[in-house]
Amino acid sequence: MSMLQVETDSLGRPIELYYEDIGYGPPVVLLHGWPFDHAMWEEQAFALASGGCRVITYDRRGFGKSSKPVDGYNYNRFADDLKSLLDELDLHDVVLVGFSMGAGEVVRYMSRHLGQRVTRFALVSTITPSIARSRDNPEGADEARFDDVCTRIRADRLAYIDQFVGQLLDGSGINPATVDWIRSLAVPASRIAMLACVRAFAETDFTGDMAAAINVPSLVIHGTEDRIAPFAANGRRTADLLPGSVFRPYEGASHGLFATHASMLSEDLLGLVRSPPSHTLPPSAF
Template identity: 35%
Template sequence: MPTITTSDGVEIFYKDWGTGQPIVFSHGWPLSSDDWDNQMLFFLQHGYRVIAHDRRGHGRSAQVADGHDMNHYADDLLAVVTHLDLNDVIHVGHSCGGGEVTRYLARHGEDRASKAALISAVPPLMVQTDANPDGQPKAVFDDLQAQLAANRSEFFRAVPSGPFYNFDRGGIAPSEALIENWWRQAMMGSAKAHYDEIVAWSQTDFTDDLKKITIPTLVMHSTDDQVVPYAAAGPKSAALLKNGTLKTYRGFPHGMPTTHADTINADLLSFLKS
């Protein structure tokens, strides 16, 4: 398997297909690079080089005990970009991966980057604070950790069966194949990584990071996102970016890159060619 070893000794698995301008995909919690299968095949067929890695503690990467925070995630992404000597990179992040991309660009600069897309992404801040009244109470995320610790397998069936894909909404037929694939990816990873990462994606404040980003950035978010509520995320992120564009969807779930891949892929391609 293609892997790199980070400066703190963590083995990171990655996929690297094709030639052309590179697109680097950062996946969401608690999944793996496999969650980008549709996008990687689509953009490969459109002449791009597509790269995706499994975050530390996820998928086929090392199940280390520590480093499950946004700074380490950003540094691991830098390690992949540097190892492959990528330039003119388009960064695409979904959910927690959108936080990873945001922190990476702010922490390590844009010299190797050209554009970015944040899909259903967690920035600027998910948890409710005095400065962020639209966020969700910390108790919501504490409860997620408790459910994971009590029975991770059962919890990882409930999330895709319900709010992740909006399969708990009336009139939406659940796809058992999507639910099982989500569960498969999640169970490949480390319970410790998944537990710690809930804190990382819910309590990290990306406000200042977003302000530092100058490359064209497409923010894609649905008003029906049950995992990262629209009002506290997409519009606020787009407003904080110097060169941000908000694309709003209606009726799409948090996992819209999977359930509505044709639309998301087409809109992404249009942005990349603009």
């Protein structure tokens, strides 16, 4: 069990991140989605480590085994937490992989910290450039949807988790034991963190971050039937804003690609790691 202190709260109590570091080879850092923890990457971490990578996973503050402070749930802080981890482990030539909410952290890190230590990245089921409805994103969710999510979490957090996992997997036919396991990954999350993160990803537009920071090879993977972060509004728009990126639509897939398309996702991530260093990833690498 490894813990990294990233700061202290107003009373001097440590705020720590739980992380796991396995394997040998080029470093790959996996950022989990909301409201889960690092363990959602079990299949991909195993495949990457078996394929000759050093794999680092960690729990976002407020989730899993990390500290659960009452504040600090914004993308600048999340990007700073990621930087603290990369610096502490002194990682170089890193491949960053973000799923859903975690994809926003990757993009904010690339902008806020100028992509230090990173050579390429992947965004999986991304919520970038924005998940909320706006003039530029008419297919996004309106404010009432996010208000409803918060109301449900306050009323019965565990019932909401059950409903969300159903939406995440969207009739994919995954066995019940795996579904129960996925639900269990959200149980340790702080209610405060869950609510604050809804506001963080609902109110953050990453368009400027993407324009400022994207000068390394990138891979965008998105399900065409994603009903949490719609394909056109998030997957396609993100790929369009990343010149030279490789866009991998998963036909008929929903949001939870780490579970519904675990092997395919693992292979694509290995392809990203193994692709030759350049500013353009050849489609043949995947």
